[in-house]
Amino acid sequence: MLPVRRQDAPALADVLSSAAAAMRGEGGALRLPRVAGAVVLVVDGLGAAQLGQRSGHARTLATAPGGSLDAGFPTTTASALASLTTGALPGEHGIVGYDALVPGVGVRNQLRDWGGAMDPATWQRRPTLFETTPSIVIAEPKHATSGFTRGVLRGAEYRGGRTMADRFELAADAARERSLVYLYVPELDRAGHDRGWQDASWVDALEEVDGLLAGLLRTLPRDVGLLATADHGMVDVPESAHLIVPPTLLDGVAHVAGEPRCLQLHVGQGEDAADLAARWRDWIQDAGWVATRDEVVAAGWLGALDHDVAPRFGDVVVAARGRCALYLDEADPARGMVGQHGSLTPDELRVPLRRFGAFA
Template sequence: MRGEPNALSLPAVQSAAVLLVDGLGAAQLGQRAGHARTLATAPGGSLDAGFPSTTAVALASLTTGALAGEHGIVGYDALVPGVGVRNQLRDWGGPMDPDVWQRLPTLLEQTPSIVIGEQKHADSGFTRAVLRGGEFRGGRSVADRFAIAADAVRERALVYLYVPELDRAGHEHGWQSDRWIDALEQLDGHVRALADALPRQAGLIVTADHGMVDVDASAHLIVPPQLLEAVAHVAGEPRCLQLHLSAEAQAEGTTADALAHHWRAWLGDAAWVATRQQVVDAGWLGALHPEVAPRVGDVLVAARGRRAIYVDELDKARGMIGQHGSLTPEELRVPLRRFGAFA
């Protein structure tokens, strides 16, 4: 919109829309291309959404242009030092102040912007943290939100449209289910209509925050109690646990390397197990700011294949089929499709 050179070589436009489809991985779209002709045949490609492959992290990266180690939202659940583990989508307030916990300015604060989502999110802490700067417009249904976007893109603004329904179908029924396909087909029709309604000097990008894998209950791994003896907090999610050593264990000489060794011995090739330092060295989180470092686990455990790791055998989340958070291409790789002036 400012006519500046950019990494995607997009042309200058009077207005731009970014549609974020929660849970639409590039692999899933590729395997269901016949149900999404508009998205599957559009120009563009795909890109990595970042690690951990979860909504809170990816949306913060989308609006700030930085990875988790810089913007400070480091997982689905994350440790708030001195407080405990808090959900990064819902548990805002107090020491998790949305105005400072997400550390970086957003693009929406720098460009006239309109944010379109479900009305219930208009004043949420997560909206303040990640979408600050945009004028929020809420719509109840998918159709309502696309209609709002079609009008908003005519206002010469940067329009951000968020659609969570596909992700919800995936979590509840799995991305290989008929319900997920139905949601994909409806989404594709709305994308086609929005693309057709774009003014001449407007561009549309369609992307996502993560993909997912379907995890059968037979692939749930329950953590043995002895592996938690030195652990004070477990954050993250079942596809990517973050383990924080207790002060007592550290005083007795237990190190992150030692904890990682024990977990590797239990999991074998079922997961990647790495210390925080190894994760930083590998560049998974980008540059880790000192203020953000205590939020990241001393050890991270990222599931391979189609597995999920649970601390509690009675965890209600075990009813979830579609899952994400780890390092597999099915979770990390998302579409980047172009329409209108960007095509």
């Protein structure tokens, strides 16, 4: 049985919406004080557990007021950032995984494979918060005109900074404009994928983020608030915990989407999802959660599942527990990643929410 989402608890989907509400003099779900402008810093891949275990390397983040909240499920960047920028859950905005089924087309990556049926104007189904609030997005220049940007960040002015330091400098300038500022930092996540979050390269990236944040706070106008959060945490998966899926378990499966810590299985015509789920439960046992789409919806993770979104999400979901990951064959290139995410463990699901400036 899947863990059940606490619907009364603040989540990542509430963060940007609450910051925008604070600029209107409303508290939002986070009950923030009124501000003239707001900055939302998103450190990709920074879980609450990882920050806690490396707090000595991030004193600014670690000692700030606030706590943690759920990023949402699946714990993957495409879904989480869409929830953050729309204030909606995946069943409503439609970005339901890292790889997801485009009905009638096939499985496509939700960060990169835009175009055609994945039209940025319609595939992400909800208005963004940037479309109703004067907003500035600060991220890497290479993403300025991407399909993901046009789908999930639409409505904001995009400003690109090549390095982390460049982006924090742009954020310092943008904060003085009293707008809603979204500052995105992907470097920590990349270090985690490459070498794991326990590697020195990950700690180096965390120290750089924390130092730049401290510098930004010194220049932050008194009437501007800053929230620091993340899109998901991370689990280091050793090679010994790579589970190769027996080919017989794919009998009756038409498409496999998701990612190694959260497979989404789409059954073929005439196949039964409950039967497929039972076979996977017999195989994976305590190493993972197995649930049908209806069970995921009942647990609250997708929110209200729109009729047109439902076919995008797997008929059966296999989410890893512990430190394992699932691969369809020995040659899967994803086996080269150390740090991974996508599932429902606290290390992936819980992310920090820290308050600074006028929000502290």
